[in-house]
Amino acid sequence: MSTSTADSPDLDRLREQATASLRRLAQRPDADELAQAKHQVEALRNVRELDLMGRLAEAVSRVDPKDARNRRLYAQYLIDSGKASAAIDLLKPLAARLAKDHPEHAEATGLLGRAYKQIFFDAGDTSSAGAREALKQAIAAYRRPYEENRRANAWQGVNLLALLSRARSVGLRVAPDLQPAELAAELVATLEAVPVAERDKWYLSTLTEARLGLGLDAGHMDELERQLHAYVSAPGTAAFQIASTLRQFTQVWGLDDARPAARGFDPAANRARNLPQILRARLLQLPGGGLEMSSGQLQSLRSAPPPEAGQLEAVLGTQGPQTFAWWRAGLESARSVAVIRQKLGRRLGTGFLVRAADFGLTPGEELLVLTNFHVVNANGASPGIKPAAAEVVFEAADPGRVYTVSELLWSSPPDQHDASLLRLSTPVADIAPLVIASELPPRPVAVADASAAGASADAPQVYVVGYPGGRELSFSFQDNELLDHEGPDGGQPQIPGVCRVHYRAPTEGGSSGSPVFNATAWEVIALHHKGGKFGMPRLNGQPGTYAANEGLAINTLIAAMHAR
Template identity: 55%
Template sequence: MPSRRSPAAAPDPDQARAAADALLATLRQRPTATALKQARALLPTLRNLRQFDALLPLAEQLSRIDPADAPTRRLYAQGLIETGATTAALDMLRQLVARLPKGDAEAAEAWGLIGRACKQLFFDAADASGPGARAALAEAVQAYRLPWQADPARHTWHGVNLLALVSRARREGWTEIAPRIDPAKLARQLVDALNAVPPRARDEWHLPTLAEVTLGLGLASGDLAPVEALLKDYVGAPGVQAFQVASTLRQFTQVWALDSLRAGSPGIGLRGEADLRRARGLADILRARLLSLPGASLQLPVAKAQPTQPARPARARRGTGDRALLTPGVAPVPIAQAVPADAPSDVQLEAILGVEGPRTFAWWQAGVAASRSVGVVRKRLGQRMGTGFLVRPADFGLPDDAGPLLLTNYHVVNPDHVEDGLMPDEAEVIFEAVDAATAYRVERLLWCSPIAEHDASLLRLSGQPAGLPPLPIAARLPEIPPPEDKQRPRVYVIGYPGGRELSISFQDNELIDHEGPPTGQPPVPGRWRVHYRAPTEGGNSGSPVFNDSGWEVIALHHSGGRFKMPRLNGQPGSYAANEGLAMATLVAAVKAARPG
């Protein structure tokens, strides 16, 4: 659970990065008291925006000027944790708490981050039952316990993490970790402390914290109704923020391990498969709600995308049939795949998300189904290079008799090793959501276009994945609203960020601009670029970019993470953006290349 210092709303990331660059230059040349004050105030903003590549150099420069400033060192350490340098962060935080007075507010924050870092070491361990992992869990418990016991009224977020980790240790049978802590008693103390907070003094973390404590009580007693009621008030509220729901989901799945709940585990009072399904459904409901919020990013375990039972009919509009999954407020999305066996019931969905709950989950499930047709491209038995997705040949004017084709970037697969791309005969594709053990070789490169043009390659695979449909291509790009309209269309990128295994990334993004009609002004006629804000990584190259209405592909993602991307359509300046090529331009290019 993040510190309560996180704000409810985030400023513009481009402005924050520009301010960080300017302040860093000032601090390196001639630091002033004003610049120091502004830089320190900017660090929390950069953290909340997850702009860690801007935060780290600014915190480093501030630390060189004033190494004793505790908030700077704490935020520096948090940036290191978020970027994977966990042990370096721990060294910094341990030194920090050693010199701070026990009652100092920064000491409590630093102890919380030590708990967060050790908790991450536990979850990242290859062998979670090994001595190293168990030692990390024990240290995390101690780090959260110190601030909680010192001041329970102020440090409830430390207390709820303590409850979660001690409960996890009990489930694993590790009674030597915090043997004197009774999870049930701790949970009741937390409920009392949270209820004692006056309504006017409750911040945005009050309900998430109370919901997690109530989850612990519900798992122990077998009664999940109270946590469902709290989640309804929390995630169903109009003003709920993505960073809150993401934090709750992380706690529910990582620490409380809802996805892998089993009957008979120590400390679990759930009885029978129906109760377990209801508990596991809480995580999927949070995933569905998260993906419907602006600014969300979600890693979906591949197991969640694997169908295990026939699809239940969605609540379709008249005339759509009973095999359509609906996006709230938009046209139905056909689906030919099954839903997971432990999908939440309509009763549970309505209990938490309201009457629109089943439709929201149906929309989410359509995205899950789409993820099955997205594969990871790798060198044969080697390094993962990018992403590709299945398309219908007829959409590109090609014969439809041999099944779907794979579309990816030219810089991922091309005939000349350009940009270290794979040659067709050394590439293979795996559709992990369906069968992680089967790799499909590239039989033929049907068409390609260089990076400077369309950065695309169309491939025929050797064999066809059974039951995987091609993804639908959108007939048009979303309309771009005027600049004064703060409600921007959103897009979703499904791929393999960083080439990681066993996860499919759903990334919620803001569509910024594109060069398509009716107002686009592409410098190269017929080549429409699409810009969107997205937390993508290198392995996302070749990912499909979906619209937010019907899970239709609008673009092929090819460039991610550029913070000084020139604006489109002749507009001056730059911004933080990712870039894709509109599918309509790829279709036209393939059709134009066919012999007349």
């Protein structure tokens, strides 16, 4: 699927334009150049390019420090990059100087609520005095704009509803004059009265969350599930919207918890508890999102009973059970992906389980770990380490079990296959190896055009599962198109015996050694080894560069093993 839409413009072009704007803003920009830079700040936010967004918003602020919209977007960057307190220091004076009828006043006040909300949920102990004070401040910040204009500021009202329910669940009596059930009914009525022509892109998600509050209180899920189906299946619904809803459902409403925030163990709450899983399944099939899960979350999701077929169909349509089965297959595949770390030290990269037989080795049923040469190699060539210094942990399967490496069976340097095949000191049990794809997906049609900005509208998708930045296990499905490869048909390998694969995916340091899956059957097509936002030379003799990640086709690694 292409991401060249109004909400997700071509990333290469946007990054280049924003970088050019940074240079112009450092000089003497004219009015048109300044206006263009301001527009790019929001465009960068929409595609989650936070670092570049923050730099550009800072540059705009230096030229036009009184632009309220840019200051509000800058505060959003601060929140999204973990600087909620700095965002509060920016938003308070901004909201104070704006008239209540200014279009940015409600936005700034609502964002102030989000900053306090983030502080509450980031607290290690949400029962602490500081966390509870942040929750009170968040409720107050969302309440003000909602009560000033209930129809225009319904999204603040929905956040108010969610936080009120959360406060009640932790025994915090705040805003005792507000009752969540009454507020939910009011929100649903207000939203349903909005004329169709005036409904924006957040309308369906806002109404869906209001119906969640109403459904949990009344004990009825049917209307909520019908509304959720209308939302997730709407043609204009983007992954970043569903990701936002998923965050609200899990973080604020607590639907992933053993006991949802608003209800106990009644049937409605049990049915609601399935909704995050269904949303994740839908999210994986859309470009523009992102998801990181702790090993505990993944184990919990894998062991949880699947939703009933009727509920899956109610939310995802007739293909719901098939979509969910595909998602569960992805969860199962993640168990075979390991973090590779230095003994008593930092995380270095990712590896994954393969069958020895797939690489022409015996005994065929032995399970081996494949990773990059630049993660583990015989001489410990930087930035990698020697096999004896490596630890391998399959955190999604057993985070407490640490494997060491007994032997480096084969390796190929970074200018070839950038691969190392490791034998573990202890056999791996109860974890299945990943399935190797027999062939690469077809090359996207548009790559034959050297002027193409990226993949075609019907380009195959790929998925990368690994440990970006050494953080939690991550499913990469943002902007995840296959761009090109050097395999059949028409590929022109430049390195003898090596087939490179280019794709988009939000990988970073720590993703090295991750499996790259096809989108149809969770089969491994490549070993991820590097990427860059800019400057990756195109494949197959095409001129120019683009933003791409690069992997090495698994079938050529296997051929190299057979030929050694």
